[in-house]
Amino acid sequence: MKVFCGRVNPTTGALDWVEEDEDYDYHQEIARSSYADMLHDKDRNEKYYQGIRAAVKRVKERGEKAIVLDIGTGTGLLSMMAVTAGADYCYAVEVFKPMSEAAVQIVKANGFAGKIKVINKHSKEVTVGPDGDMMQRANILITELFDTELIGEGALPSYEHAQHTLMQERWEAVPHRATVYAQVVESHRLWSWNKLLPLDLDSGRFQPPPEMQSCPGAPSVCDIQLSQLNPCDFKSLSHIMVTCRIDFSQQISSATVSHPMNFSCLASGTAQVVLSWWDIDMDPEGTINCTMKPGWLYPSGHTVPWRDHWMQCVYFLPEEKKVVQRGELCLTAHQDDYSMWFTLQNSGAEENASNERPVCHCGAHIIWNRPRFGELNDQSRIDKYKKALKKILTPSSVCLCVSDGSLLPLLAHSIGAAQVFTLEYSSMSQHLMEKIFQVNNLKEVIPVLQKTPDKVTADDLGDRKVSVLIGEPFFTTSLLPWHNLYFWYSRTALSGVLSKDCTVSPVSASIHILAVEFKDLWRIRSPCGSCEGFDVRIMDEMIKKSLDFRELREAEPHALWEYPCRALSDPINAMTFNFQEAVPGDVMKSEGSVNLVRSGMCHGVVLWMEYQLTEDMRVSTGLLGVSEEEGDCQWYPHSKQGVFFLSSVTELEPSSMKPCTSVNYQLTFSPKHGDIQMNFSSKF
Template sequence: MRFSGGVIPAGAEDPVEEEENVEYDFHQDIARSSFADMLHDHDRNQKYYRGIRAAVGRVKARGEPVIVLDIGTGTGLLSMMAVTAGADLCYAVEVFKPMAQAARRIVDRNGFSDKIKIINKHSTEVTVGACGDMRSRANVLITELFDTELIGEGALPSYEHAHAHLMRAECEAVPHRARVYAQLVQCERLWSWAHLRPLSVGPSQLLPYRALDSCAGSHAVCDVQMSQVPPHSFTALSPRLTAFTVDFSKAVSSEPQTHRCRFVAQCSGQAQVVLSWWDICMDPDDSIVCSMAPSWTYEDPSSAPWRDHWMQSVYFLPEQSAVTQGEELCVSVSHDDYSLWYSLQPGPAPRPSCTCLAHVVWNRPRFGELNDQSRTERFVRALRQVLRQDSVCLSVSDGSLLPLFAHVLGAEKVFSVESFRMSRQVIEQLLEANDLSGRVELLEGQPEQLSRDDLQGLQVSVLMAEPYFSSSLLPWHSLWFWYCRTALAAHLRPDAVVLPRSASLHVAAVEFENLWRIRAPCGTCEGFDVTAMDEMVQRSLDFRESREAEPHSLWEYPCRALTASSAVMTFDFTRCVPQEPVSSRGSLSFTRSGRCHGVVMWMEYELTEGVTVSGGLAAPVGEQGQCQWSPHQKQAVFFLSPPQDTPADGATQLSYTFTFEPSLRDIHMDFNILPAQ
């Protein structure tokens, strides 16, 4: 069985002609979308189906013909459920043209084209009347307009318009209502994603600047698989609160609102983070509820349905504040038409926005990485090994603290290339906050553009990087450092140290607990033929000659390693990038039985002899194959299609070929699952 894939790292030229770029992005959006996850969400589908049957029954009981409006129909699945339940006519609205085309094919294949009309428009553009898209207003409103934050896909404006222009005054809605829940917690792990902590560098300590310490941060929602944030990692300061409720069967307002939740603190601690999720009630009696609650809220956590299209949200307070057990407090949630934010003040709070620039320069995993004291200590240990009193250091990472480390540890001269203005401003403020202004020279432009004058006529003795580049998506995109090192060769002393001195690409074949669902074929869903979705995705995959690896934060997605982890390619940064392609071939035996869903890949860096940093496994693989992944970086996943059952008898192997194409800055990969030779 053969699987192939490749990627083009940041900075490389796309071989697709410029006029095809829009089409290519469009096809890749389809190929990478997670429609399958939603269609495989049996809990969601069954509860929608029950709610639709009940709503259709209530309208029929009033003696009315059932006219359904399905906004955001996607595959047309909910409309087909409605017709099966007895609806007389469905108007299925879908703004995304390829999806609307797929919905037409699905509806036709299932024999519902006479009762379901697909409308390829945004719902706010739909008209009613003899010459309109709808002949009459509807009396059943079905929607699936929700995201992790509930309202982030524009649900409120869409409902507001639908009730005003497309629905009858007396109508049924599925879902009938939604409830948003919140819990105030102290969680140092999550808090480290939004605020920079003081860092110990040898005997010294680097401090964040004041604006960063009190910044409200990014307003963008932080969505996570909260089931993977165990309760023992946080202290619950409040009970689970009902933040607010939206009744979808009545007129809905998209105007900004603030809702208040008063409570008595159930223990003392630091108020840092609000955990939030929602549920949707499919009927007026709340007898059919689809919940997004994390698994640890269930009496039996294993019974919690898994889904990736809807997760849970983490909201960071602007500053942490002390809470005393028994204290009366108020959590306020405000929202506009697209987003939520929380505060501890009773009145409306302004929408958070970053004023310190750091939350624009560093994403949340990057904050966590910078706050990882263990990782900092590895870099400090490596720098201590290579720095001399006369060392001239040059850093080429984006928004890195390595230049500050090098100066504190005694380097004579430190230069840092900061290609982006805001990144440079963040580092300038950190230097000022630690009385290091002027001690580190910040250089503008790209590393390959540096001149002898930029370096004040000095030769570099230590070229360093984490390496971290803000444009990187997949682990090997950091090989950009190798190209920078090659371009800077003329500026290096003959005995210059390059840190890290090498990188290695590691792989392991895995069985995912649930992540495989996002790429599983749709086939049939709740008895309906939705194979047109598989065909659309396949055409998008075929647009390129090969499939690609995808970036995923695997700490959120449990898996078992079925093979040992192994380094399959090594990149020697002490030498320049080779001009000819470099290939690596080999195989890994399956040492554990299971269903192989894909191959995980990550980079590990050898900073100096004996000092390494991993962007993949954070600990050795467990006896049963359990994997603990670094939470700071995304790993690459190549999904096998189809997955394959593999015994642990040594008779089956994962055969691989990797080829690094220097001229394209591309890594091509090829996999076979074969009997052992």
């Protein structure tokens, strides 16, 4: 059965109706999920298996049958581990129907259908009794309900319910306990992802609105691969502290609770950020431990387990706080049923911060994501735009900016343009920009037009023609780098209000490509035919059902500063878009090959956009540099790049097989649909 889905095209801005299979979204969700990553997480799987065997042994030693409840079974892997370890019966609960169907097939394929019952329900809906889902209560509770924040997937309410209604009076839990850690740091890099910082302009100093500076920020945790953050990017103001311990073998409560931690400050500075992670003990003695600590806490030479399904947390304090060395402070972790947040005050001071979860009240944290804050605060990038605008603006320029939430209008005004307008698609973004302009006494000077480009008329511009059209370009609806070609479509729709000799900046945009070897990221798309001796090939089939015909012709967005990779080729310009002209009617095509110049495993191709601001100035949203010897890549940290994973990994090294020497590419840009079809293949 086919269904039609309405989607706003991020490149053209049009509403497209797309025909899809009715189960397409399910397969997409599975394909883009972390199931493959979890199955490849050898450290996680080994620790779970050891913990499950120990729990089954403890129950058997008490002379009891081992009845297992596995909540959030996913592939059924942990249930199969339990039966292999000697469990008498296992109830595997999975609320996501396509995943539970996969689990049924995987359990059957491995010969466990008689001992594992897959239940397609939320655990809170599971019943016990002769006519229920479970014949009896369980005495071993196995779960993998954790996310980077530990409790963000609803682990606490699920435990609370299960322990009251689905477990016997005495039970074993795997994992047995979790410990959450926190460290207070000063980090201007991280803080720039949370607040809009002041900016020096030619006409004076730009100040963000006070309500933006006092706003507690986005309520969601910032999860990143903290191992890739250079220790030079932060200053430790506290030792690593234990925030809380949760014993899963005891009665769990999901009620809101606070955990105060007193500490003596290690150095003078500005407390801005709390770094946090957790570990889990699989047994009561704590001898089987699985930790999420960042790589720089491991001993030199120690192998650091890589995982993308569990990372580390960055929490932003509600406001910066100046601290002095040896000063006595109290960091309080607040926890509700789904999230955590932190407040900081002097030791002994009365707690005056609200125990309620922080919520953005300035609007900026709703409109802009954290990388966008970082981009707006990127001084080197701002300087490039300043230089470019100084080359193209004159005292008589009528300037129009087309980008979401851009500071370019401020730069253009400070440089001396006669009139500056800016275009915002949403009313929320319009109000935010008007607040920013108002604080800087520019609300009446820089009109904010809340319109789509095709609706802008000469009346909106005071019966004047635009002589300079500018953009970053950046749009909040963009997921992949080339989605920002919406600037080109806007420029085309605005043709009626542009002067004949209108200057457009950027002048052009180009897609650049690079063949790479990933250190770890390749694992998320690597086949997972077996795991810990169990056949899970059905997962590959489900992923391929979605990926073979769609994803293998598409790129995925990834913030590559978090995922180390080596350049196996030199970067090349694969396709250029001329913003001086309107969007053409004909399809644009480009094909060629990327020669591999370094040895390694070619896992895929990275794609990004570069913008030519003027004839001699450009900005990149992707590759910033490559080390000469090893080819290690440095990526722009405030944008995601596109990653096209090759369907088969290719090798460039002397071996028994002929090595790959290049990667062929074909790019086809369809102006009508605003998308880029791509194909990459290895050449031997």
